Amino acid sequence: MRILIVDDSPLICRQINEIINSMEMNWEIWMVDTGEKAIELIDKNDIDIVFLDIVLPGISGFDVLKFVRRIKEYGDVYVIVMTSLDDDEVIKESFSLGANDFIRKPINQVELTYRLRAAVRLRNYQYLYKSALNDLQEKNKELIELTKKLKETQDVLIQNEKMSAIGQLAAGIAHEINNPLGFVITNIETLGKYIEKFKKIIEEYDKVSKSICSDNQIDMEGVIENCKRISELKKQLKFDFMVEDIDQLLDETMDGLRRVSHIVQSLKRFARSGLDGQASYEDLNDIIEETLLIARNELKYDIEVIKEYGEIRQIYCNRGEIGQVILNILINAAQAIKSQPNRTQKSHIWIKTWEDSDFVYCSIKDDGPGIKRIYLNKIFEPFFTTKDVGKGTGLGLSISYDIIVNKHGGDIWAESEEGSGATFVFKLPIRSKLLENQI
Template sequence: MSNEILNLIFDKPGCKQININKVLKNVCILFFLGFACLKVSAQAPLEIKRALAEKYIGGSALIFQDSTAKLGFEEIRQLDAQFKPSQFAVPNLGISANNNWLKLKLQNNTNQEDFILNISNPIINEVEIFILKDGKVKSHRSTNYLPIRDRKYKHQFYLFDLNVKPQDSLTVYLKLNANEQILAPISIHTTEQTLPVLSSADAKTGIYLGIMAVMLLYNLFIYFTVRDKDYLVYCHYIFWVALTQATLLGFAHRFIWTDNFWLSTNMVIICGVMSGIATILFAKSFLRIQEYSKRLNRLLSFTVLMYVTALVLLLANYKQHAFQLVNLTAATVSLLIMFIAWYIYRKKYAPAKFFLISWSVFFASILVFVAKDYGLVPYNDFTVHAVEIGSALEAVLLSFALANKINIFKKEKELSQAQALAVAHENERIIREQNVILEQKVQERTHELSETNQELSNTLDHLKETQSQLVASEKMASLGQLTAGIAHEINNPINFVTSNVSPLKRDVNQLLEALKYIENVGLSEKPVTEKQQAIEDYKEELDFDYLKIEIGHLLSGIYDGASRTAEIVKGLRLFSRLDEDDLKKADINEGLDSTLVIMNSALNSNKIEVVKSYGELPLAECYPGKLNQVFLNIISNAIHAVQKVHGESGEGKLGISTYSEGENIFISIKDNGTGMNETTQSKIFDPFYTTKDVGEGTGLGMSIAFNTIKKHSGEIIVHSKVGEGTEMLIRIPIVHQISTS
């Protein structure tokens, strides 16, 4: 029957239905047990009958700590004389890398022979048992490095079978190893007793985790309702505290990371670090430490570095040092937060009172838990689960504290609103009185402003007329320059055409006379041979072959002149678009070429080399005629600057390049002329500013160019150095944007 009960909890086949009432009865075991623990002489065998009645039997054990951590079982047996009696019912073996050995002699004075030895500390990394009976040794090893499902008994506690016949005896050696502090709560149960004991332990843990889960979900729900970040930080704190306890009690290894041995052996330290940091963050958020004491806030922040250092030590495989640092930091943080809460409460911050009460409860539970580890209080259900009880009570009390803080803030808000309403009513009264006075003054000022506004309107109209006249003047100046250049450009190809017309007319007449002569010869009655000879003689006399070549050259010259004239006319048509006030898509490269055609005379007369580097550009939405005017003004200024430096030496250069980038088109017009200093660059776009001599310019060209590009939502960037030249970089968007100016 006893094996069937164990098979049921540990998932073994062939089990029967358990007695639910019996399990529930054991779940309701009281948390608070008596503090009396009997010390048993470690020299005499422990009667199993008495062991079954005791909570823990570690007081009957002998202890030896192997500092070399290398001695085997047979070597340990030879050192029996060095084993020392345990001082406590639950031996505290400290924190070290030693192999810790416990020795128990058992005498079966019952009529049963199947028992289970239970070590109810799941954070021990490894337990190995050696059972010495009748000169024979049986051993079994259980460890957190393997999944719990690989154990015979699928529970987080270490459980080992003890088979000893009635009136028989045996000796048990236990080897314990862990990264953390080792406490050895050893007990012996019959197989029938084991299920209620384990069920009771699991039920207590389940109740605790259930409470923490409820508090987590409750506060998370409140956070999504009120959007107070303190609730979110508190949920983070509850999560890590609950996970820490679940790890210490073995539930996490059993149900969460059962296949990850690294987490199973190190998560106690990791959870200690994370729960400590979560505690600090919540204390800072809830108590508003930054507002009341920046020095204490910085001091509390420093403890986070201590936790991070512990984590680094863990990753560097200094696990014992990491555990000790976590414990030291936790104690420091607990005391520091107690002091800070008291200090802020003295500053009349009401929510600190509830925090201080709840934290005191939790701190007291930690003191009881730690005192249990060092034998200052008995090792029993209450002291073992003190932190769980304290953290659950703290979670409930802090939830009340958060709710109370919201009520306080709500009252403060209502009071603030009432004060604000009273101030608003007073302001309204003052405003009404002031409005009467202001209305009188406004009426007086309105009359004055009306007169001033009329004067300003007249002045503005006058300025607009003047501006229109100045722009028209600049356009007429550009038109004069354009007309002179076009006249010169067209005159050359037209002269070429007219000079070829007279020779062509003469050659055509000769050709017609030759045709008439050949016709007469062909109609005569002479023999064919004589006709052919007469025609050949005439062609030789006329030099007919040269006549054909000459006619070809003359026609080619006339064609070239006409083509050049057509090209100039086309450029003129493109440059001086009549639809310049209409927004349309245009080819920027084509506009530049038309401008160069217009300016070709000025470029040639000053022997300026033009270097073009056009990129493939998309059609741009623009005002083509206005852009051509901008190009004309800039190129005209560049020619003037180059002519002043290089004259007609032929060393002047003008570089024009275009490219597109992103949603913009860029046009670069660069010369090797005089260049400009910083003062000139800062004033170049000012109306009427010019560096030319009197009579050479109006000073409006670059101002008009600047406003035109601005109208296109673009910009002109000037790069210039005195003596090296100037580059005007124009940027305009491909798709026209409405100017905000």
């Protein structure tokens, strides 16, 4: 520890020197009697602690103090001002110029000893702080390099996350397809049985037709008998019921096939949209409906979706990317609700859309467990997740933020109170950033 004593009194210098040496620490002590010499030493050496007299020949202690604070950082030199002046203004001026402490003359050994120990303790803390700061700067450089590498793989991770979401939904979508496909198959099997019965009836009519159209004399009694037999056969095969049932079977079959086609087309559009970067004018309400269809299996058994669609203008956007944002929020809401094992009440998700002069808005609110306040500022950070290991990558909301804010020029935020559900709101500009980039 390097200590500089600045005082024009040899007696004072010697007294301070003896007190310091009595403390039996590893000191390097310098003594000067003018401010000029003090400035020269401080300028060329690393001094830890300065005992500085205010009244000096030539330049004053105030001038030395000004010099110290001009060329050294505040934590680099600990300055203890010494004065015999009984004037509080001197003390005020000293602290205003950057002094750390003061001692009044004549010097009291106990006072100086404890003030010096405090100064040494503080300087040691400063050394530790600088060491930690240097370590932090090195780690920051490493972090910058790591961040650069992470950015290089960001596109790959984003695509993997989307494929993961599609894979997660595929089983549910297959289940959704199985339902209409099941009764379509059943209806077709029933129609097949009806056709076999119709064939039998047609065969009987064919016999009658042939007997009437033959060159032989018509046996009217035989024809009448055949007609009676056909009538009995139609009753036996429930012909009237089949005729009425066929229209209903065909309507149900067509409805089921349309549902299957709609699901497949929605999934196809969701999977492919966003990869080609294509944007177009879209109705946000339609995108929400399509996404709800894809996520229906995640929601239908446990959650009632309440929709409040406003009359909104079309926006220029990438349909698949906006659908991905909505899907991420819906899946998070559904999983949060299902994470409540003791829940007995019906669960809900509310979806609302509206607009103002510049933006179209969408809010998705759930009545799940909510988000802890300490997490609200972190949920859009890459790789942040509160889910168990293996159940989430922490990229869903980060990707959503990138899509809404960086790609479309909108904004997205979350509002929540723990235990009271969560609300995610995003807005998209009427005049999209994507459209401006094309002009």
